[in-house]
Amino acid sequence: MDLDKEVLSGAVEFIEKYIQPREKEIEVEGLFVKDIFKELGYHGFIAIPFPKEYGGLGLSFRLFVDVSRLIAKHSGTISGVIGAHLLSAFSILIGGTEEQKQKYLTKLIKGELIGSLALTEPNAGSDPSSIETEAKKEGDYYILNGTKAFTTNAGLSDIYVIMAKTDRERGARGMSAFIVESTDENFKIGRQESKMALPGLPNASLFLNDVKLYRDRVVGKEGTGFAIVMKTLDIGRVTTGVGALGLSERALEEAVKYSKKRIQFGKPISSFEMIQSYIADMATEIEASKLLVMNAAEKKDQNDPKFSLYASMAKYYASKVAVDVSRLAVQIFGGYGWIEDYIVARLYKEAKMYEIIEGTNEIQKLIISNYILKEVK
Ligand SMILES: Cc1cc2nc3c(=O)[nH]c(=O)nc-3n(C[C@H](O)[C@H](O)[C@H](O)COP(=O)(O)OP(=O)(O)OC[C@H]3O[C@@H](n4cnc5c(N)ncnc54)[C@H](O)[C@@H]3O)c2cc1C
Structure with a gap:
């Protein structure tokens, strides 16, 4: 098994052990997540994309994003805590002095400090x-x-x-x-x-x-603060995009399962073409947002000078898709989709956040159009 696969299967085990059993406590009751965050740090998941010299694993940002996708599928809260924490760690990595990296970054990477x-x-x-x-x-x-x-x-x-x-x-x-x-x-x-x-x-x-x-x-x-924060926010836009992507994947999975179980007119609703059309739209939009998010993560790994453009595209599209897909998931659940006991009602509300944070989607569109207007003569 190569290292990336090993990390991903470790993440699946971690989620099954630490997150899934407490999903309702965290997401519905809003209980504190500090202990889970500390475990994530202890198991090396925060360290994935950071340099080895500061205690990181020196692996790709793409791998980190893939792990984050799995986490976001089960917990928007933990995904959000990690995303915000990462902003503090990356801003010190990008602009900090060697002393600051030794004093703070090494501990942020291990989850010993939260930022x-x-x-x-x-x-x-x-x-x-x-x-x-x-x-x-x-x-x-x-x-x-x-x-x-x-x-x-x-x-x-x-x-x-x-x-x-x-x-x-x-x-x-x-x-x-x-x-x-x-x-x-x-x-x-x-x-x-x-x-x-x-x-x-x-x-x-x-x-x-x-x-x-x-x-x-x-x-x-x-x-140097403005330059540091702008570079850091580009990274944050990819982690925001992946939060939205994880949510969309969960919404589709829940909607498909429900559509196979729910019987109307003597048949599962999944046999109706209009429901199938929703499922096709959801799956296609999710695939497109996955490609954009993973592409942006790879551009970061490659130090691509247009990383900022791809990060904005990923955040803009994946968050828009999360709202669309979770809305359709509620529709597939019918009246039960409106009931808080069913997960899709919660996902629909959570999805909206992704269109606002790390720069609203209007701001992402300004960034994207500025690039394109300069590029096309
Ligand atoms: C859950 C959550 C977590 C957050 N976490 C953090 C955090 O950790 N750190 C942090 O610093 N901030 C954080 N924020 C703040 C977030 O980044 C801002 O809310 C966001 O950037 C928008 O700023 P605003 O709310 O002041 O809206 P405004 O800037 O007042 O915008 C209001 C509306 O006007 C639009 N608008 C503004 N300017 C333009 C323009 N030039 N062209 C077109 N439309 C425009 C916006 O897109 C929006 O629709 C968080 C916000 C939320 C909701």
């Missing part, structure tokens, strides 16, 4: 250049003030990579990334948001009120 990335603010979502959080330099220290909104893993995380303006006059170059530890003085987490779905996925505001950080907490160099 978040905080860019969005109450008045700055799609337009990150308008963030108001400020870091004022005072000697060897920075004083941070501001509020971050919607931060995933807030409350669960040990470290937060936070974007702040260090020079308001310098535009994108005036933004820096800082590592804030959960125990830092004057750093507070707001109440957990009550959301449409995924009650176990932590989401809250962060409040920085004169948080004093030594200069070694700037990720890499002052002024």
